[in-house]
Amino acid sequence: MNEFWRLPVNVSSYGGDIDGMFMLIAWVITIVFFAVEILLVWFLFRYRARPGRKAAYMHGNSRMEVLWTGATALIVLFIGVISRGLWLDIKDPLRFPEPGLQLIVSAKQFEWNTTYPGADGQLGTADDFIRRNQMHVPVNVPVRITLVSEDVIHSFYLPELRLKQDAVPGMQIPAWFEATQTGEFTVGCAELCGLQHYRMKGTLTVLSADQFNAWNAQQVAAAGAAPGTTPALAAPVMNNEAAGSPVVAAASHAH
């Protein structure tokens, strides 16, 4: 079924819940679809005009009306009820899990610029550094981002993490995700933001905790060497015991 709907691989802690709900709804609407369409086609065949036939003269059936109205209402209310909790878990800041890493993602025409807290683990201090179109996060750690925009409305979209949130100029909007696998994933823009909207893409690299700490230390060192510089291109270093305190707190899975 995932292939039929071409769902991107899911590497998100809440992605399974979203995909599960999508599948449930997909099955419900598929059943309704087949039932209604088959019934319609059958009726058209069965009751096609033939010489000598006459249509039945009736104006309706109140009992049927109540029945199918009630059934429809029950189905949609059921869908609403099961969706609400998951929606709030993902979108309500009061329900976000304790983050192991906090980032600022600043959208601009046409790049995603991520601000990292640097060695001290605190955003807004002098050792913060910024990466252009490249996000690096540790695996199995809730990451909390604050979305801002420098110009127009963009939409931060991580398909494999089932995350989407508009970035609105003048607003600071929180979002969170937790990656469950390492690898390279897609960052895209899902709101028309101008002429190069189609090209506003980046890469999300999910690293193991060690790799992330090593990468982070490297970025901090590069930033420290030339104040105010954008760190040069650097590949994540494997098993590096480089200096720098790990910014990844012991991961506690909130749910």
Add this chain to the structure above:
Amino acid sequence: MFATRRIPRLIALPVAVALAACGGGDSGATGDTGAAGGDAGAAPMAVANAGTINGTVNFTGMAPANQPIDMGAEPTCAAQHPAGPTTQTVIANNGKLANVFVYLKEGLTGTHPAPSTNVEVDQHGCVYVPHVTGVMAGQGIVFKNSDGLAHNVNAQPQNNRPFNISQPTSMTSAPQRFSTPEVMIPIQCDVHGWMQAYVGVVANPYFATSGEDGNFTIGNVPPGTYTLESWHEHYGVKTAQVTVDPDGTATVTFDYDASVANAVVPLGAPFDPHTDVAAERRVAQPQPATR
């Protein structure tokens, strides 16, 4: 899975011709540090008893290192800079300063029609080549995309009409014209935020940009006494007087000094959210919310 499409020959042939003709291929750019030699400016019309101005831009002191550029998001371009790309803010070698735009500011009489030839700025390896260019008011300037990937040319002048041209693949833009003299106009790419170039629009054909050897030449200058102005994106503006004798060669030097770093640059301060050399457009960084 789906039936392969058969492109009618009528379409395929022109496509093949078009693809062969435009784009692709190496334009032979010289890499990070911009043009090896200074550009000689627009070809001035022949003038009686014309002289020449030869000049040098000197630089004393220790030049700051240019910031490294993070091209990781564009591997095709990163691969063209194996040494690691940097910005071209200060190119100073052996006591000479490159990319200084010099033009004849005062002392000239008469009008000078813009030539029909176009000036070309190339985008190669996600860098503008040349970094600093001059063009006459009304003269055409074309932008070439040699990279085969999406660039846009975003010009933000103060006294001219701005433009923003998309170039999704290899192509050359139509000639753009600036009608009013303006020194300098910043050009940037929004997809690759590190890309920066400057265009100087002058009412006369007497301008040049210094090369890596610090030298520049302005030819075909009518005899007279003039004020020359030099512009550098980091070190600002200087002036010099020069007198050109009939059929003679005048020499002029501009002396820049590392100690006047971050001088006020009259126009075209670049906007880069990653450095503190930020323009007014930048939004203040938010404080992270506490739960």
Add this chain to the structure above:
Amino acid sequence: MSTAAVPHDTAAHAQAHHEHIPFIRKYIFSTDHKVIGIQFMFMSLFFLLLGGLLAMAMRWQIAFPYNETAGFQGQPLPGGDLLPETMVVQGIMLPEFYNALVTMHGTIMVFFAIMPLLVGVWANYLIPLQIGAPDMAFPRINMMSFWLAFGAGLLMLASFAVTGGAANAGWTGYTPLSINDLYSGVKTGQQLWALSLTILGFSSLMGSVNYITTLINMRAPGMTWFRLPLSTWALLITSILILLAVPVLAGGLIMMFFDQTIGTNFFKPETGGQPLLWQHLFWFFGHPEVYILILPAMGFVSDIIANGARKPIFGYHAMVWAIIAIGFIGWIVWGHHMFMSGMNPMLGGFFMVTTLIIAVPSAIKTFNWLGTVWRGNIRFHTPMLFALSFVALFVIGGLSGVPLAAAPVDIPLHDTYFVVAHIHYVLVGGSLFGIFAAITFWFPKMFGRTMNETLGKVHWALTFVFFNLTFFPMHMLGSGGMMRRLYDPTQYPHIASMQDTNIFITWCALILFAAQLIFMWNFLWSLFKGKLAGENPWEANSLEWTAPSPPPHGNWGDRVPVVHRGPYEYSAPGATADYQLQTEAPTGQPLPATH
């Protein structure tokens, strides 16, 4: 429920009986509701064609982008040489033009094609005829309504030719992209867009005032509320929605225009404005707007299905209440367009529930249509084919709305091609098929000639097949993560892997577009050469079928119709035919108990 004597405009009365009306007053600046309806029809069909052409250019670019780095060679745009270098360079479409195509396709289709084809055409043409009135309550305001729409259309067309080109910030015009040309690259085009739609809004408001007043005041004797055909009911509720929703849009557009031109700060964040305010204003209008775009079609489909099945509509009263319910609930669902917008997530829960609830009245209508064909005696004339297709396709469109309504499931689906599939199933599969049903059904009444049935069926079959082939795969593109409004989808690897589907869709879309030429030919040819039609070629019941084809000015002259029964008395026992016109005198027999 007044059935007082219809107040005639004395000038019109005189004209109907005595004067020879000059061509200009009769066909150009006419106050006759039928002429105005036909004027709307020609204007809207032109914009429908144009909107389709824009979409074909878009689809070409999506299928054949120039992305050498990823191995996509691209194909030059056919006809690209005719376009200026600001739009197409050496056959390569520029993003400037693509974003404008996306915007103008949506704007033209919604505002200048579908809406006037449903309301401007049919509310004008049908309402007086179906209620037994000689014309609208305010004929001159009616005429102004058309000419304002025409002027708005000219402005919208002109925006293609100005510096910077046409608007390119999406048909939804989100701020601040749409109010700042430094961001969008388009200045005058966006201003004209706002102006044009404001003027069109006034046109719609004038129309709706007319429709509601006429319906309330000018029904013929015996035409009680519950004897109105569902077409009329749908047009009434639609008119009320227009009356209440369009001013909100107009207000928002005026604020936008001021932000663009005179330095106000409604939507500019840098000076204290709120970009989200635009979204609320737009969608508060925008959601009732989509019901404006579907309800009339639902009404027509009900009338046509009852006619084709030779059977009363199943559950007429429920159908009326369902139309009213859709109209009412439609006011409180707008936030489902804004789930990802940064609006308070608690609101997301509220809007999700209301959006799911609105599925219920739509389901009621669908089941009632099924109930109508059940045990019918079905004739498959062209209007019936389109009406039945409406049901089949609207079901798909409505069902695809359910995952979008469930807010957490909307997270991966928002602003992807899943939404594009959904909107086209309801707007094309629904509204446009309803429009084709209406045109083929009422063409004989309008022009006194029938359209060719064979051509009609060929057009229907091709349209039905290629519509599904074009738009159904878009559901999968969307759940696969393809975002909307992408000039070059192959820039993203997860979308590039689906490029075969995009190419397939483009070819099917081109064939779909080509198939519409059959309809164009049939329509234009039949205008002059179609077989002459009688008063009631479909053997239908409602009042318009008692007037000549085409009806004269004043519709029935002095013969004011008197109504004795409802509009769905098909196959009534004891009747001489399997249909009974509403004016048919009562026979004295009591009506059957099952009513």
